[in-house]
Amino acid sequence: MWPYFDVPHYIFSAIAVRDDLGPSALQFARQHPFSCWLSTMMISFAGTLLANFLLGEAPIEPFRNHFDVLAATAIWYLVFYSPFDIFYRVSTFFPIKLVLSVLKEAQRAYKVSHGVAHACRVYPESYLVQAMVGISKGAGGGIVKTVEQLVRGVWIPHKHEILHPSFTTKACVIAAxxxxxxxxxxxxxxxxxxxxxxxxxxxxxxxxSALVLHVKDPLAPLENIFCSIFMGGIWEAFSRAVETTKEEVNSSQKHKNDDNFLTVSNKQKNGTKKETKKAK
Incomplete structure (x- = not known):
């Protein structure tokens, strides 16, 4: 996999950290270089970190290979500190980004497959563990993002992959x-x-499809149908329809009673007027 697939992964990891920092990314990188570097390393090796944590292995193991760490560090430096920001501009240039994305996704498939195979050797009878490790390998960057943001002094507990999974995480679930x-x-x-x-x-x-056609989540329609059928959506809609019908019936009955009351009241008034005229 080295370097044709690992390097694009490191590039997108550093770009993800920079984009998450927003307009103040370069200023933050100058003021807090170690925090910025550590965040990038956590995203770059997130899959192995998370998988090792789940399997009870050493989370520090990804940093054992100094070639990988040096390569990720060099790319982090170029993304944040290259002259005239040329490396970031070239990497995000659309045709270049397409090529890098293809290599990145090919590596993601390898990570999911390798994670499932590794967990299968450690826990051959646990299918759930095998799938979880494969998902962690493929979508680790998004899953550990909340922890990575803490390194940069950011705490956004309501935005994480478990609560709002992206299509990348869902795709890794399917693949695993x-x-x-x-x-x-x-x-x-x-x-x-x-x-x-x-x-x-x-x-x-x-x-x-996401890059060219801007298709964000092709699984959303299927999820909506599934939730409406199996997660109580149909019964909730039926309950709302029944409540609406009851309200309409009650409203109609109330209007009818009001009309009857007005009719009786008018008759009583007319009868009173006639009796008054006769008395005169």
């Missing part, structure tokens, strides 16, 4: 489930290489 089922059952009989290629195509296709 496919790899787990493929390894532990006979439901998927296709060769592993073919399944892996299909997952890579799945990641790349939807990433390019």
């Amino acid at each position: 489930t496919v790899f787990t089922v493929e390894r532990n059952s006979n439901l998927i009989t296709a060769p592993h290489d073919l399944i892996y290629l299909a997952v890579v195509g799945f990641f790349v296709y939807f990433k390019l």
